Amino acid sequence: MLSFAALRARWTGLLGPFIALCLGVALMSTTALILVSAQPRVPDRYAGAAVLVAARTVDGIPGTFPERRPWSPERTADLAGRLAAIDGVTAAVPDRSFYAQAVLDGRPVGEPALGDPQGHGWSSAALAPYRLVAGSAPVRPDEVVLDRSLGLDPGGQVTLLTATGPADYTVAGTVDGPGFYLDDPVAAPLARGVRLIGLLVADDADPTAVRAAAEAVVGPDGTVLTGADRAEAEPPRDTRTRWIGMQVLTAMTALAGFVSIFVVASTFAFGVAQRRREFGLLRTVGATPGQLRRLMYTEALAVGAVGATVGVVLGTACAPAFGALLVDAGFQPVGFRVRIEPWPPAAAYLVGLVVALLGVWSASRRAGRVRPLEALREAVLDRRPMTRSRWVGGILATALGLLLTVLLAGAGPDDIVNYALYASMALTGGLTLLAPVLVPPLTYALTWPLERLPGATGMLVRRNALTAVRRTASTSAPMLLTVGFAVLIAGSVATSTGAYASRDAGAIRAGSVLVPAGTPGLSDAAVATVPGTALLPSTVYADPSDAATTGTATAGTATGAGVPIAAAGVDPAGFAQVNGRLSVLSGDFSAFRGPETAVVTAGLADQLGWAAGDGATLGYPDGTGGQVRVAAVVADGSIPAQLLLARELVRAHDPSALTEAVFTASTTGPDGDGVDHRAVLGARLVGVPEYAAERDAAEDRLVWLATLILIGVSAGYTAIALANTLLMATAHRARELLVLLRSGATVRQVLGTVAAETGLVLAIGTALGLLVPTVALLAIRSALSEQFAVPVELVVPGSTIGLVVAGCAVLALVASVLPARLILRTGPGGGAGHRVE
Amino acid sequence: MAQRDGTTRRHDIARREETPDLTAAVRLREVVRAYGTGARRVAALDGVTVDFDRGSFTAVMGPSGSGKSTLLHCAAGLDRPTGGTVTIDGTDLGTLGETALTLLRRARVGFVFQSYNLVPALTAAQNVALPLRLAGRRPDPAELDATLAEVGLAGPGRHRPDELSGGEQQRVAIARALISRPAVLFADEPTGALDTRTSRDILRLLRTLVDQHRQTVVMVTHDPVAAAYADRVVLLADGRVVDELGGELAAETIAARMTRLEPAC
Ligand SMILES: Nc1ncnc2c1ncn2[C@@H]1O[C@H](COP(=O)(O)OP(=O)(O)OP(=O)(O)O)[C@@H](O)[C@H]1O
């Protein structure tokens, strides 16, 4: 009865925890459903092949995901022949893929991802299976079968862009699936190495027998996948997308969980401070400390149960739409769908209850410590706003934050953001705890002019804020957090992105850069339009040095299928001119010339036991192998890959590779060198700074999206806390506001006072909130400029801050003026006089 | 004067301890309650020894700031003295933890404040039933009605405090203090906020409780007329018991004694 009545009478104080828990649980159930649903799927392209034989995976280049290392052409042919001979197998189709993009109206359309080429041999259409909708299979070298959704009819002409450049084809037919299909002998020379052979199996064949036979054929040289296991054949790109999505989702959910605890804890704590009288009264009437604690727990549980129920329903209902949103944003692979299962929402519900109980824990302890006689005192004046634990906690947290800031200034680039985050967390926590000390002088300074104004509002605002120090501190704390985190996250991302870009720009000695436009990379035809140095990235493989094999991928060594290396094909002389960051550790860079030589980074040389002058055995992406001589060992990070090879070597072994950029000496741009760059298909000429800034544009976009999501979640939550604290504080001041009304103030004047007080709280919160990230951002800047040895500009995203502050201001004013208006509706004789609350 | 008081008091204690008094509901021995430390130390109670006998009606009087409220709070276990002992029904409060003390208060002590102190969210009847519910008991409706009737409140049980008059609220507060049949009922200026007529009703109610139910009542008041309803008046000044009046009490006698006391502080 007691807690129920209390719940009814105190809805203002419980609204915040309710909304926080409701949103938190909604977010958690959505995330849990998405995480459970986010499993690898059998790629559509292989759906019709009962058995897949995939090449062995090699552990990824640091920072990427495991890839399959292609078989050699001979091995592929051998395997395909023997697999086709298995009883029950009607066909063994090697999957040959190459970069292809249609050009419609003079522009490349449907930009495919780098790791997901859309050109295939016609035979692999049977693996899906994609069937001819119109026309016939490609027979002649200039015939193509393509997706009917492109809207082209058999017999028509189409320009296809491949790694060599644009070429004209005749549409032979259309299929009911994505891709461009050429006759197999035409596709083979364009394609990268074969990594997968799909087996089409007769309906009456025994799958286990086929599987066993296939395993016997490939031996240790591959994996046989059947049924749901075939999901392992998904493109590594999808694995990566899903992984990024998971990171963002888990970060978001963890943040939501912690912030929920904070919101619940702070509103309940504030509630206890306001209800001391009520609790004192209950203690006088005979409530034990334990009963008060249980009262708080009951309230929290009731709020938690209702909030979590609403949250679970909301989260489950929104999960499919949110899943689609994630696919659009690039946080889940295309084709991802949310499966609704009962247990993830159930788990989220339980977590919601636990969060509510954790949040109320300290408040309940405080409630239990209320003395009986506190009912008799008018506790408006904060006599002791600082408790000892507040002092200790505040000083410790601030000291820790400052220490981390000092460490931050000397941290390595990878640690900078972590240190900044921890430092500002500690500083923010410290400032929040010390707020009762910091608020009076700030208030004093901020409101000094107010008392000199003729009206009563200024004086009231100033005196109220100075008197109720702890209330002012409590209400400005959420604002401090909101502003602090928004500025920190946005500022550190913007500053470090800018710093990386200016570092990269400083390292490139070129007039301008030809970059892809609407394509994943530059074709050879595009490269040829400008004089300059091209960068052609690819992946090669190294077998451990003791394996003095011929370089084919059959060596059964301890590390399995070898070590993948991020390589780049360049023109040696041109590269040396363009790269301003080159730092040769041993050997001679000028000895790097021709396809028999290579340059390696120190890190890779160490890993593989290579030294300048050594011969190195490499496996190429087409499955063949060869030897190169290490001309020079250079410092890590001084070249844009782990290994530099001659461009023609890379092109010869990776026919599908696309050029990342061409650096040209000309600074005059489109007009100066006689080439109309706008006419270059799928390319665009840009200045060096723009190139540096855009280089990781896709990556940056994801980082920025994740940043916005995190800011959104934390700012959203702290805004809830802000609104709720103000709502409670205003509701609690009913008596005081009525006294003002009775003293002759008009309703307008009282509301004006309330609004002005809210404005003051916002100003104090913003001022303190700007303090923390400024310290952290300055430290980030000095760390980055020391690391990169270039001046780094401090980027403070003003619009983000403005948006956050404006949003909070609107919310805060509504949350304080509206309840005040409701209170004043009763008029000066209003009945709130007797009420303790 | 302090010296002489001290000796008589010691004599008193000696005499009482020779013949263990089974009739005392509450005993205070050398109770000290000091606020602050060092130079700012204020002793609101400065060695008070007093007994409140079972079934007696005691009025505590004294100038403002003399420590009356503090005495009541210490005697009721709402506040803990800094020195001396308080015993309720033979239990030394100093030996009890916070929870045990609360349980004892809930069972043995009723307290009525000048400013009612009702829970605003609860109706009158719910306020009265609150101590029972806190004790984990389901209030018997008949018992509730009886208690409300006892304080002269039959009708407004369903109203919330802000819908009741001051006198009605004080009756609800008294009913709440009585519902658990406490050994002793403390009242701190229960009529301080009420008009003369309503005050008389409340005082007569307290008198009836003492006469008909042998309820022990200790009441703080400034009003000699109110004090005249009691069997005994304890006079406090500067945190010490300075005098006691007993027998037939007339308001005039009490008023005269009070006036003599005023210059003393
Ligand atoms: N919390 C406190 N802190 C410091 N001093 C206190 C506190 N409570 C009471 N006092 C002091 O103790 C003394 C006695 O107070 P008490 O409230 O018992 O007086 P009283 O006799 O009830 O007065 P009144 O008739 O005005 O109610 C006063 O001097 C008062 O200032």
Ligand SMILES: [Mg+2]
């Ligand atoms: Mg008093």
